Amino acid sequence: MNYIGSKLSILNYIDNTIQDFAKINNNNVTFCDIFAGTSSVGKYFKKKNYSIISNDIQYYSYVIAKHYIENNKKIEFKRLKQNNITDVFEYLNNLNNKKGFIYYNYTMEGTENQEYERKYFTEENAIKIDSIRIKIEEWKKNNLVEENEYYYLLTCLLEAADKVANTASVYEAFLKNIKKSACKPLQFRPLEVLINSETKKYIVKNKDANDLIKEIEGDILYLDPPYNTRKYDTNYHMLETIALYDNPKIKGKTGVRAENNKRSKYCMKKEVEQTFEELIKNAKFKYIFLSYNDEGIIPFKRIEEIMSKYGSYKVYKQKHKRYKADNKRRYLKNNTIEYIHCLKKNMPERGI
Numbered sequence: 610m611n612y613i614g615s616k617l618s619i620l621n622y623i624d625n626t627i628q629d630f631a632k633i634n635n636n637n638v639t640f641c642d643i644f645a646g647t648s649s650v651g652k653y654f655k656k657k658n659y660s661i662i663s664n665d666i667q668y669y670s671y672v673i674a675k676h677y678i679e680n681n682k683k684i685e686f687k688r689l690k691q692n693n694i695t696d697v698f699e700y701l702n703n704l705n706n707k708k709g710f711i712y713y714n715y716t717m718e719g720t721e722n723q724e725y726e727r728k729y730f731t732e733e734n735a736i737k738i739d740s741i742r743i744k745i746e747e748w749k750k751n752n753l754v755e756e757n758e759y760y761y762l763l764t765c766l767l768e769a770a771d772k773v774a775n776t777a778s779v780y781e782a783f784l785k786n787i788k789k790s791a792c793k794p795l796q797f798r799p800l801e802v803l804i805n806s807e808t809k810k811y812i813v814k815n816k817d818a819n820d821l822i823k824e825i826e827g828d829i830l831y832l833d834p835p836y837n838t839r840k841y842d843t844n845y846h847m848l849e850t851i852a853l854y855d856n857p858k859i860k861g862k863t864g865v866r867a868e869n870n871k872r873s874k875y876c877m878k879k880e881v882e883q884t885f886e887e888l889i890k891n892a893k894f895k896y897i898f899l900s901y902n903d904e905g906i907i908p909f910k911r912i913e914e915i916m917s918k919y920g921s922y923k924v925y926k927q928k929h930k931r932y933k934a935d936n937k938r939r940y941l942k943n944n945t946i947e948y949i950h951c952l953k954k955n956m957p958e959r960g961i
């Protein structure tokens with residue numbers, strides 16, 4: 610998934626920085642990815658055999674992590690009559706019988722003559738998204754899928770829908786004409802399941818990071834908050850609605866969710882510094898790593914000051930190619946500097 614702030618392309622840099630700073634020599638580590646987004650970082654460290662705590666305020670991100678991080682065994686669909694993956698996917702791929710929330714609110718045909726005509730999906734793809742989403746929920750209600758299978762299917766649907774969305778990448782706006790990739794029929798495909806040691810723990814949460822931090826402890830806390838005022842709730846409202854499928858009130862040309870209790874203080878200039886400091890102060894993790902680039906709304910100096918208060922601090926930096934769909938950007942540079950601010954917090958030893 611093309612995601613603002615995704616760390617997929619700098620996983621090695623993150624890993625090398627953590628190794629260099631924390632000098633970890635075993636994998637008996639609890640790693641927390643508290644702003645998980647697409648789970649790219651959590652997946653990487655799950656593969657390294659760390660125990661993972663994953664969290665994000667957005668529900669679609671929680672769904673994705675429930676699958677990639679928490680699912681740790683083969684998906685079997687034992688309770689369904691199509692009880693193998695191939696049959697389940699064939700069955701769902703051939704469903705196209707329900708016009709639902711996505712069709713009626715986000716296609717040209719479904720919104721015709723309404724106040725706002727929207728073109729996020731073709732008619733066929735929207736019907737397919739609705740049909741599959743409704744069936745997944747029906748299976749869950751009738752206890753025909755287990756919890757891990759439910760999140761697996763939802764993640765497959767989110768990734769498939771995102772590939773055929775008629776946007777420049779985020780859902781803040783749709784394109785006037787249906788682009789080539791959005792014309793293709795939605796392909797609902799099985800995704801990989803990351804199966805790892807049964808001795809490791811995988812915990813996935815859907816909370817505000819500043820609330821969760823008071824409830825957890827571990828060895829490495831990785832922080833990748835939003836850098837600027839561009840909000841994930843509006844940029845990815847479509848994924849939130851497909852994941853929740855809660856018939857929300859929506860508004861305006863873009864059809865964003867009207868009621869929103871997920872406004873992030875990390876996107877608010879006036880709130881961000883204090884919110885960040887509270888997070889660092891309350892963290893019961895020996896090592897804390899913050900990814901932040903040179904265009905973030907907390908000035909570099911303030912991060913240095915805040916983190917240095919709580920232990921030994923060091924910063925690493927690397928040039929990074931800018932996220933290409935970020936066309937609302939203030940600066941038109943092609944590169945940014947990705948900093949990783951590191952802190953060894955003054956607190957009792959945990960033994961890594």
Ligand SMILES: C[S@@+](CC[C@H](N)C(=O)[O-])C[C@H]1O[C@@H](n2cnc3c(N)ncnc32)[C@H](O)[C@@H]1O
Pocket residue numbers: 612613614615616617643644645646647648649650664665666667670816817818819833834835836841842873874875
């Ligand atoms: C820069 S992105 C993380 C990208 C992620 N590392 C990846 O590679 O996909 C920031 C994430 O923080 C989440 N977020 C914003 N405010 C939050 C908060 N207060 N608590 C928890 N998550 C939050 C957003 O929903 C978004 O997914």
